[in-house]
Amino acid sequence: MSLATPAAAYPVDCAILLCLAGGWPASAECAHACAVFIARITPWPVEPPLQIWNCPMRADFSRRTPVERLFDISFSPPSPPPLSLPALPFPAPIAVADQADIDISDPAYDFVRSIHVFQIEYARRRGKDGDCMTSSNIREGKYGEQGDFSWAHSSPARVPPASAFGPGTNCSTYAFRSVFVDWKDYEGTYGFEEVRY
Structure with a gap:
């Protein structure tokens, strides 16, 4: 039996969205949201650090800022608010398939699209015949217009300079x-984290 008071439940992805x-x-x-964000990029497997499709943002058409709406969603009891129709072009509900459940194409949500994840596996050595042998497997993950996440092959040149990755030019x-993630918050302040393995 625990004597500790249970913490109020909240969707961690909503907290990640708000805190980011x-x-x-x-x-x-x-602090918990950041720990989950980083744990998701810790191998194996590497997951999208923000899984916006797990944050039930619902449609809220009041004249509050996106951050105020996210705060209310993240830290309020999990009862669905009534849905009202917008009089102005506010975010509308959209079909959810690993993306946000409202339209986040507005520039106010650029902080979601600023998140980039790099999974870096790189090795270089000089072969017996003197040739420089390089093995590079770099994947870049990024978010689309509606918060959908996708991976693509990338190159050493695309790895941000904030990463500790620095192969140099000699052999x-x-x-x-490592797995490296960087982002910009709502005000454009740059942040990053790297997990070596």
């Missing part, structure tokens, strides 16, 4: 494996 937008402010909820022995 706000630049990861200091709070217990944001010295070099091996590097």
